[in-house]
Amino acid sequence: MNEDKHAAPAAVPFAEDQDTYWHTTTHIMAQAVCRLFPGAKYAIGPTIEEGFYYDFDIGRNFLPEDLESIEAEMKKILKEDHPVEHALWTKDEALAFFEKGGQIFKAELIRGLPDDKVSIYRQGEFTDLCRGPHLKQTGLVKHFKLLSFSGAYWRANDKGPKLQRIYGISYRDKGQLAEFVRRRAEAEKRDHRRLGVELDLYGMDETIGGGLVLYHPKGSALRGVIEDFLKRAHRKLGYQYIYSPHMANANLWKISGHYENYKENMYFTEIEEQEFGIKPMNCPFHIQVYRSHLRSYRELPIRYFELGTVYRFERSGVLHGLLRVRGFTQDDAHIFCRESQLTDEIIGVLDFVRSVLRLFGFSYTVGVGTRPQKFMGDPGLWDRATDALVKALNAQGIEHKIHDGDGAFYGPKIDVALKDALGRSWQGPTIQVDFNLPQRFGLEYVAEGGGREQPVMIHRAILGSLERFIGCLIEHYAGDFPVWLAPIQARVIPVSAEAAGDFPKEVMSELRAADIRFDVDDREESLGKRIRAAELEKIPVVAVIGNREAQARSVNVRRRGKKDQEVLSLGEFVEGIRREAGLPEGEIGS
RNA sequence: GCCAACGUAGCUCAGACGGUAGAGCAACGCACUCGUAAUGCGUAGGUCGGCGGUUCGAUUCCGCCCGUUGGCUCCA
Numbered sequence: 001m002n003e004d005k006h007a008a009p010a011a012v013p014f015a016e017d018q019d020t021y022w023h024t025t026t027h028i029m030a031q032a033v034c035r036l037f038p039g040a041k042y043a044i045g046p047t048i049e050e051g052f053y054y055d056f057d058i059g060r061n062f063l064p065e066d067l068e069s070i071e072a073e074m075k076k077i078l079k080e081d082h083p084v085e086h087a088l089w090t091k092d093e094a095l096a097f098f099e100k101g102g103q104i105f106k107a108e109l110i111r112g113l114p115d116d117k118v119s120i121y122r123q124g125e126f127t128d129l130c131r132g133p134h135l136k137q138t139g140l141v142k143h144f145k146l147l148s149f150s151g152a153y154w155r156a157n158d159k160g161p162k163l164q165r166i167y168g169i170s171y172r173d174k175g176q177l178a179e180f181v182r183r184r185a186e187a188e189k190r191d192h193r194r195l196g197v198e199l200d201l202y203g204m205d206e207t208i209g210g211g212l213v214l215y216h217p218k219g220s221a222l223r224g225v226i227e228d229f230l231k232r233a234h235r236k237l238g239y240q241y242i243y244s245p246h247m248a249n250a251n252l253w254k255i256s257g258h259y260e261n262y263k264e265n266m267y268f269t270e271i272e273e274q275e276f277g278i279k280p281m282n283c284p285f286h287i288q289v290y291r292s293h294l295r296s297y298r299e300l301p302i303r304y305f306e307l308g309t310v311y312r313f314e315r316s317g318v319l320h321g322l323l324r325v326r327g328f329t330q331d332d333a334h335i336f337c338r339e340s341q342l343t344d345e346i347i348g349v350l351d352f353v354r355s356v357l358r359l360f361g362f363s364y365t366v367g368v369g370t371r372p373q374k375f376m377g378d379p380g381l382w383d384r385a386t387d388a389l390v391k392a393l394n395a396q397g398i399e400h401k402i403h404d405g406d407g408a409f410y411g412p413k414i415d416v417a418l419k420d421a422l423g424r425s426w427q428g429p430t431i432q433v434d435f436n437l438p439q440r441f442g443l444e445y446v447a448e449g450g451g452r453e454q455p456v457m458i459h460r461a462i463l464g465s466l467e468r469f470i471g472c473l474i475e476h477y478a479g480d481f482p483v484w485l486a487p488i489q490a491r492v493i494p495v496s497a498e499a500a501g502d503f504p505k506e507v508m509s510e511l512r513a514a515d516i517r518f519d520v521d522d523r524e525e526s527l528g529k530r531i532r533a534a535e536l537e538k539i540p541v542v543a544v545i546g547n548r549e550a551q552a553r554s555v556n557v558r559r560r561g562k563k564d565q566e567v568l569s570l571g572e573f574v575e576g577i578r579r580e581a582g583l584p585e586g587e588i589g590s
Numbered sequence: 591g592c593c594a595a596c597g598u599a600g601c602u603c604a605g606a607c608g609g610u611a612g613a614g615c616a617a618c619g620c621a622c623u624c625g626u627a628a629u630g631c632g633u634a635g636g637u638c639g640g641c642g643g644u645u646c647g648a649u650u651c652c653g654c655c656c657g658u659u660g661g662c663u664c665c666a
Binding site (some may be wrong): 053061062063064147148149150151152153156157158162163164165167193197198204206210225241266310312314315316317318319320324325328330400406415426427428429430461463465468469486493495496497498499524525526527528529530531532533534535536542544546549556558563565 | 591592593594595600622623625626627628629637639645656657658659660661662663664665666
């Protein structure tokens with residue numbers, strides 16, 4: 001993908017937009033690296049969504065202090081204000097030049113280019129293969145910051161040469177750079193790993209193992225609400241709720257193809273000379289439910305839904321809070337239908353996904369993953385399956401990108417990506433069309449004429465996994481959950497034991513009767529301190545009850561983040577919070 | 591798995607040329623009985639991530655392991 005940058009020269013060699021600005025900055029960084037590390041080999045240096053990076057081989061790893069000296073050298077290059085020159089060289093000229101300089105990565109890139117002329121940029125002593133455009137002078141770059149460095153692989157191949165990547169950002173305006181830094185700090189405050197501890201939602205435990213989540217009571221409350229919501233929504237949309245075991249005899253995984261194609265992600269165990277695999281997916285179980293008796297076309301589509309907990313081995317370096325774990329629960333369903341019903345079913349799922357994401361207020365991007373290198377079945381069926389997905393997306397007017405080779409091993413998929421606080425995308429909802437598993441398991445139903453036909457399967461998840469979704473949700477709301485999701489919806493604070501008498505107890509029993517998740521803070525601490533604690537815990541409704549309230553049988557209500565309070569009668573208070581606390585009605589499947 | 595950084599009390603963090611450690615908040619106790627983001631005083635809390643090595647002595651130096659963080663590769 002990055003090589004595309006070199007594929008053809010840009011329409012104009014020079015420009016001034018933000019992307020160009022970053023691009024020139026990354027060249028300046030490369031120039032500085034080459035000065036400080038003679039013999040440095042530079043590979044590729046594209047811009048990214050925010051900023052840029054460049055990959056190098058300097059014969060050793062970068063150290064934190066290297067970033068400082070590189071920054072200092074870059075400042076010099078800005079000051080020297082080199083003009084940036086553009087040229088078109090023949091491939092042979094360019095190859096000769098870069099090979100002479102030992103720039104093996106550039107030479108490899110040039111060999112892969114289709115045209116005879118290649119686009120070259122030069123600033124001072126630094127020459128790079130680059131499609132451009134660039135700024136006209138290095139001095140035009142004003143404010144920049146190198147952010148981090150890490151290992152990377154040449155051409156994203158972990159068997160290939162290992163490179164060192166440096167990330168950076170730059171802006172014309174000093175304020176913009178300051179704003180960037182401020183935004184990053186802000187995002188850190190929303191980080192679900194930080195809020196997960198602060199709000200006591202969940203924990204990880206190294207004695208238990210990496211990537212395995214412990215839901216504390218508050219996180220469990222949140223998850224419980226989401227599960228209730230999902231169960232109800234699925235019921236409304238014609239899904240049947242099922243349960244299946246967490247492991248199965250290896251024979252099942254051999255039939256499904258997981259043993260062949262997914263083994264490296266699975267946990268296995270052996271007992272009484274039988275091999276068992278812990279489930280990384282729920283589909284084979286749902287298939288066995290389908291197979292439990294003979295089906296008629298009249299029953300189709302059959303939709304089985306499960307909150308299925310799966311375990312996948314993930315390499316230790318990729319684990320990331322709740323967003324990438326080893327054990328997670330999918331809101332997983334499998335739809336068994338006729339091929340003629342496929343498009344309608346996919347459209348139905350897309351609608352479901354859209355309304356759920358709208359309910360939570362997520363923005364998202366959609367991609368279609370096509371046949372991967374490791375796949376099973378007939379490529380012709382893959383094409384039909386992919387067509388069905390694309391057709392449904394087009395029918396719904398949903399913008400999407402094609403991600404070549406990103407499908408599951410049994411079928412192509414629609415992937416919906418959600419963003420975290422730092423703007424990183426995480427796959428959530430997914431819809432996959434599968435002709436293969438029905439074939440491998442010999443699924444069938446009786447058609448109109450009495451003959452046997454094979455159903456098609458749709459694998460789909462609306463949220464994806466509860467863990468990842470909850471992680472995104474925490475960041476999305478910055479922990480300030482709306483009342484219906486809040487682990488603790490209300491806190492009762494008696495001003496003092498004497499002043500309020502028994503009235504707080506009455507309030508609590510009303511809240512209990514209304515099925516509100518509430519607690520009490522009757523510690524012998526100052527009112528101010530207890531209000532502060534409630535705010536820090538991000539509890540949406542605080543009910544203060546003192547003398548005045550007890551007398552008037554009212555409640556003083558303080559909403560999270562609002563200084564102004566409202567005095568409501570006990571009845572109004574409970575009714576008001578009850579209305580807000582329930583699952584949103586009529587949103588899904590109406 | 592790869593590259594780098596980090597791991598001290600529940601949380602946020604100090605600290606010592608190697609002589610077994612502190613602060614704030616939280617917790618707990620006592621006093622105060624309080625009106626909307628921190629009342630005061632006190633107490634307790636740590637085999638300084640784990641294992642091994644060097645040393646009279648290691649939390650500090652070295653090695654290995656585990657975990658976390660930022661990326662890479664891979665994925666919900």
